[in-house]
Amino acid sequence: xxxxxxxxxxxxxxxxxxxxxxxxxxxxxxxxxxxxxxxxxxxxxxxxxxxxxxxxxxxxxxxxxxxxxxxxxxxxxxxxxxxxxxxxxxxxxxxxxxxxxxxxxxxxxxxxxxxxxxxxxxxxxxxxxxxxxxxxxxxxxxxxxxxxxxxxxxxxxxxxxxxxxxxxxxxxxxxxxxxxxxxxxxxxxxxxxxxxxxxxxxxxxxxxxxxxxxxxxxxxxxxxxxxxxxxxxxxxxxxxxxxxxxxxxxxxxxxxxxxxxxxxxxxxxxxxxxxxxxxxxxxxxxxxxxxxxxxxxxxxxxxxxxxxxxxxxxxxxxxxxxxxxxxxxxxxxxxxxxxxxxxxxxxxxxxxxxxxxxxxxxxxxxxxxxxxxxxxxxxxxxxxxxxxxxxxxxxxxxxxxxxxxxxxxxxxxxxxxxxxxxxxxxxxxxxxxxxxxxxxxxxxxxxxxxxxxxxxxxxxxxxxxxxxxxxxxxxxxxxxxxxxxxxxxxxxxxxxxxxxxxxxxxxxxxxxxxxxxxxxxxxxxxxxxxxxxxxxxxxxxxxxxxxxxxxxxxxxxxxxxxxxxxxxxxxxxxxxxxxxxxxxxxxxxxxxxxxxxxxxxxxxxxxxxxxxxxxxxxxxxxxxxxxxxxx
Amino acid sequence: xxxxxxxxxxxxxxxxxxxxxxxxxxxxxxxxxxxxxxxxxxxxxxxxxxxxxxxxxxxxxxxxxxxxxxxxxxxxxxxxxxxxxxxxxxxxxxxxxxxxxxxxxxxxxxxxxxxxxxxxxxxxxxxxxxxxxxxxxxxxxxxxxxxxxxxxxxxxxxxxxxxxxxxxxxxxxxxxxxxxxxxxxxxxxxxxxxxxxxxxxxxxxxxxxxxxxxxxxxxxxxxxxxxxxxxxxxxxxxxxxxxxxxxxxxxxxxxxxxxxxxxxxxxxxxxxxxxxxxxxxxxxxxxxxxxxxxxxxxxxxxxxxxxxxxxxxxx
Numbered sequence: 001x002x003x004x005x006x007x008x009x010x011x012x013x014x015x016x017x018x019x020x021x022x023x024x025x026x027x028x029x030x031x032x033x034x035x036x037x038x039x040x041x042x043x044x045x046x047x048x049x050x051x052x053x054x055x056x057x058x059x060x061x062x063x064x065x066x067x068x069x070x071x072x073x074x075x076x077x078x079x080x081x082x083x084x085x086x087x088x089x090x091x092x093x094x095x096x097x098x099x100x101x102x103x104x105x106x107x108x109x110x111x112x113x114x115x116x117x118x119x120x121x122x123x124x125x126x127x128x129x130x131x132x133x134x135x136x137x138x139x140x141x142x143x144x145x146x147x148x149x150x151x152x153x154x155x156x157x158x159x160x161x162x163x164x165x166x167x168x169x170x171x172x173x174x175x176x177x178x179x180x181x182x183x184x185x186x187x188x189x190x191x192x193x194x195x196x197x198x199x200x201x202x203x204x205x206x207x208x209x210x211x212x213x214x215x216x217x218x219x220x221x222x223x224x225x226x227x228x229x230x231x232x233x234x235x236x237x238x239x240x241x242x243x244x245x246x247x248x249x250x251x252x253x254x255x256x257x258x259x260x261x262x263x264x265x266x267x268x269x270x271x272x273x274x275x276x277x278x279x280x281x282x283x284x285x286x287x288x289x290x291x292x293x294x295x296x297x298x299x300x301x302x303x304x305x306x307x308x309x310x311x312x313x314x315x316x317x318x319x320x321x322x323x324x325x326x327x328x329x330x331x332x333x334x335x336x337x338x339x340x341x342x343x344x345x346x347x348x349x350x351x352x353x354x355x356x357x358x359x360x361x362x363x364x365x366x367x368x369x370x371x372x373x374x375x376x377x378x379x380x381x382x383x384x385x386x387x388x389x390x391x392x393x394x395x396x397x398x399x400x401x402x403x404x405x406x407x408x409x410x411x412x413x414x415x416x417x418x419x420x421x422x423x424x425x426x427x428x429x430x431x432x433x434x435x436x437x438x439x440x441x442x443x444x445x446x447x448x449x450x451x452x453x454x455x456x457x458x459x460x461x462x463x464x465x466x467x468x469x470x471x472x473x474x475x476x477x478x479x480x481x482x483x484x485x486x487x488x489x490x491x492x493x494x495x496x497x498x499x500x501x502x503x504x505x506x507x508x509x510x511x512x513x514x515x516x517x518x519x520x521x522x523x524x525x526x527x528x529x530x531x532x533x534x535x536x537x538x539x540x541x542x543x544x545x546x547x548x549x550x551x552x553x554x555x556x557x558x559x560x561x562x563x564x565x566x567x568x569x570x571x572x573x574x575x576x577x578x579x580x581x582x583x584x585x586x587x588x589x590x591x592x593x594x595x596x597x598x599x600x601x602x603x604x605x606x607x608x609x610x611x612x613x614x615x616x617x618x619x620x621x622x623x624x625x626x627x628x629x630x631x
Numbered sequence: 632x633x634x635x636x637x638x639x640x641x642x643x644x645x646x647x648x649x650x651x652x653x654x655x656x657x658x659x660x661x662x663x664x665x666x667x668x669x670x671x672x673x674x675x676x677x678x679x680x681x682x683x684x685x686x687x688x689x690x691x692x693x694x695x696x697x698x699x700x701x702x703x704x705x706x707x708x709x710x711x712x713x714x715x716x717x718x719x720x721x722x723x724x725x726x727x728x729x730x731x732x733x734x735x736x737x738x739x740x741x742x743x744x745x746x747x748x749x750x751x752x753x754x755x756x757x758x759x760x761x762x763x764x765x766x767x768x769x770x771x772x773x774x775x776x777x778x779x780x781x782x783x784x785x786x787x788x789x790x791x792x793x794x795x796x797x798x799x800x801x802x803x804x805x806x807x808x809x810x811x812x813x814x815x816x817x818x819x820x821x822x823x824x825x826x827x828x829x830x831x832x833x834x835x836x837x838x839x840x841x842x843x844x845x846x847x848x849x850x851x852x853x854x855x856x857x858x859x860x861x862x863x864x865x866x867x868x869x870x871x872x873x874x875x876x877x878x879x880x881x882x883x884x885x886x887x888x889x890x891x892x893x894x895x896x897x898x899x900x901x902x903x904x905x906x907x908x909x910x911x912x913x914x915x916x917x918x919x920x921x922x923x924x925x926x927x928x929x930x931x932x933x934x935x936x937x938x939x940x941x942x943x944x945x946x
Contacts, residue, residue, distance in 0.1 A: 116646070116649075120923065120927055121653075121881075121919075121926070122881035122882070122922065124885035124888050125885070125919045125922055125923055126653075126657075126919075128915070129915065129919050132657075132903075132906070133661045134660070216774075216776050217888070218908065219907060232777060236893070239783065239784060240784070240788050240795075246784075250780065258772035261771060262768070281842075282753070282837075282838050353847075356851065360842070387853050390852065391852035395851065396848075398848060398851075403844040405845055405848065406863055407845070408867060408940065417852065418852045421854050421858075455943050
């Protein structure tokens with residue numbers, strides 16, 4: 001509760017709404033004891049006095065009644081009626097919703113059918129029909145407004161109750177022999193009250209507006225009693241000659257409803273966990289770059305196509321900094337395949353996405369390093385440069401193509417678009433090339449398949465479409481982010497051999513992200529092992545598989561089950577990877593490592609070269625005793 | 632697709648049935664005797680009894696309901712005593728005017744609201760977003776009848792850009808330019824609230840979609856940001872915006888009642904208010920059932936539009 005109030009107070013607009021509403025309510029309560037002129041005493045000799053005239057600050061209306069006094073009394077009436085309507089609608093609606101949700105089955109079905117029918121009316125028709133039946137009058141207008149809002153509450157509360165009615169504590173209460181009525185009152189009701197409060201706070205403004213509207217139409221409060229709506233209705237005939245009699249009550253309704261809306265938004269935001277975590281931020285077109293240091297490209301003589309140097313990417317959430325990537329160096333040459341391996345959350349994907357500025361930002365920030373493509377640094381490159389290279393020279397294959405393909409365009413259209421954003425070709429030509437691409441990834445009936453939507457394809461098919469899309473513009477580099485994880489083994493094997501063929505035929509450079517050593521062994525000539533945002537070991541695949549130098553690599557490989565070696569125990573790594581917002585000093589793996597010494601936990605450990613082409617970030621690497629793993 | 636439309640139309644039958652029951656039940660709550668209400672308090676008991684028999688009010692409720700329903704299905708909505716005219720004729724005349732007003736407003740608020748929501752989301756926390764958010768807050772808080780009055784005061788009385796009220800000039804041709812000049816102010820006043828609501832929901836729908844993986848895919852393909860927003864994100868966001876448009880159509884239709892009063896627009900809303908004040912129950916009943924039925928059909932059209940947009944909906 002205190003948290004809620006603190007959150008509300010932090011939202012300045014909601015706080016302003018709260019203050020304005022507080023003042024309005026206080027004045028409405030105090031109206032009878034304030035020294036105001038009587039609101040209903042007419043004095044036609046003194047009619048239509050302007051604002052700020054003697055004895056009447058806001059002037060007088062068409063019957064010479066003091067407008068200030070009528071405004072105060074009218075506000076009192078409007079606010080009271082609005083709140084009363086909200087309370088009635090909430091109580092009855094919640095009651096209906098709880099009964100429907102709690103009992104379920106037939107009861108629920110019948111009640112909700114009725115609610116659906118009520119909601120099939122434009123709301124005012126129902127209100128007008130009720131007023132027509134009961135006759136004009138403020139009480140009847142109140143009943144009508146409350147009645148048309150009951151379905152809204154009933155539907156909301158029912159949804160919440162259905163969720164609660166099947167929770168363990170309700171079952172427990174039932175088994176203990178409690179009566180339904182008592183369960184509803186003691187177990188269900190306390191849990192739905194916050195929802196009722198939110199729903200009320202967002203609708204009470206509407207209710208005030210709706211009752212004022214009915215009064216404005218002459219169907220609500222009857223003279224001489226006046227709420228804000230009927231004041232406005234009476235002033236309408238003098239709109240052109242004496243606009244102030246309309247502006248005064250109209251502006252008051254505006255102020256009240258606006259204050260309530262601000263407050264209601266604030267209440268909703270304060271209670272909505274998604275907004276608290278900042279999850280509703282829109283990712284920018286390219287990741288934010290804020291680099292302290294830009295490393296020198298190094299010797300430009302090597303043949304690497306993509307050269308990632310000391311890359312650092314962080315996530316800034318509130319006051320926390322998550323170091324997802326903490327200084328990573330990688331390079332690939334044409335025709336080469338580099339495997340990037342590690343547990344979930346080790347920073348593999350973030351490394352890959354950083355290259356093209358595709359890390360969601362906010363919260364992602366690239367805080368250091370460089371990524372040279374043919375000598376040009378992509379980190380911090382202008383959006384135009386990045387866009388021109390994305391999908392054209394460097395393309396991605398993503399995991400889970402159901403989420404990564406647009407659900408509402410056919411795959412043919414999505415492939416054609418990939419071509420057309422980089423090449424000025426006609427629609428028909430792009431289409432033909434799209435079909436060719438589908439054939440090249442061995443999709444049967446490519447012509448007709450091009451007209452399918454992603455949800456109409458199998459997982460393996462979709463993954464091929466993802467690969468076809470990455471190949472659309474004959475890129476130099478493909479970054480594949482776990483493209484086979486969700487697939488079964490035979491499909492996985494097909495896709496790996498497909499990628500392997502393409503690499504040989506087209507001289508593609510591939511960075512292949514995975515957590516599966518088996519896949520690495522099939523496809524990659526080099527492998528880099530990542531742990532907690534850093535490379536811990538790097539070298540030719542065969543060498544590393546034969547003799548892993550880093551204890552983490554060794555443990556990771558020991559997790560892989562093998563056929564025909566049933567006796568071997570699978571050794572899970574004890575403990576969990578560290579949280580990247582509180583990395584330990586020294587080696588991040590030290591807390592889980594058998595060989596860790598005090599020295600491992602103090603200083604930073606460099607990625608040291610051990611043998612030719614191999615590097616390891618460890619003080620006590622395995623050098624002599626290779627782990628027995630046959631590949 | 633034809634099968635789907637037919638299925639949706641068939642599913643509307645129980646809803647229409649329910650609507651007629653609800654209206655009938657509400658009207659049956661009227662205290663006192665309708666015949667006395669019609670004839671006035673000086674009527675003789677014999678006359679009251681005769682009228683009751685003529686109106687069929689001596690029969691049981693359920694029977695009366697089915698007679699009423701049967702007549703309506705055959706197009707007989709009864710006769711309005713205050714206008715001395717067939718209810719259906721009057722409602723059809725008036726509904727045309729309402730349709731022009733509410734239809735224009737609906738088109739306006741859909742286009743403006745979605746556009747404002749998209750711009751707001753694309754420039755989240757930027758100046759445009761803040762300006763739109765504030766305008767939206769103002770728009771959803773202002774009573775449309777007050778806004779209409781202020782618009783009359785400024786644009787019709789002070790600036791003389793548009794006529795003060797009515798649908799047609801009193802003298803002069805009843806042509807399209809005349810209609811547009813009469814329509815502009817009421818249509819705008821009516822559109823404001825719904826524009827605000829649609830803008831707000833479009834913004835959050837867009838923000839939701841922009842975080843999806845397929846947006847990252849579009850960017851990874853090299854799709855220009857403008858196309859990412861308007862082609863990829865908006866298309867997907869429309870799936871959750873279109874149902875909101877359907878709901879807002881009901882609010883526009885409801886708000887039309889106020890706007891028709893303020894601008895003296897000869898629509899069905901003003902007819903209903905007058906009928907209520909005259910206690911012309913048959914006219915109220917007929918008008919409410921007719922408009923509600925049209926709204927149900929409109930919502931079916933919305934569902935069909937939704938299924939055209941989203942191939943994942945089975946048709």
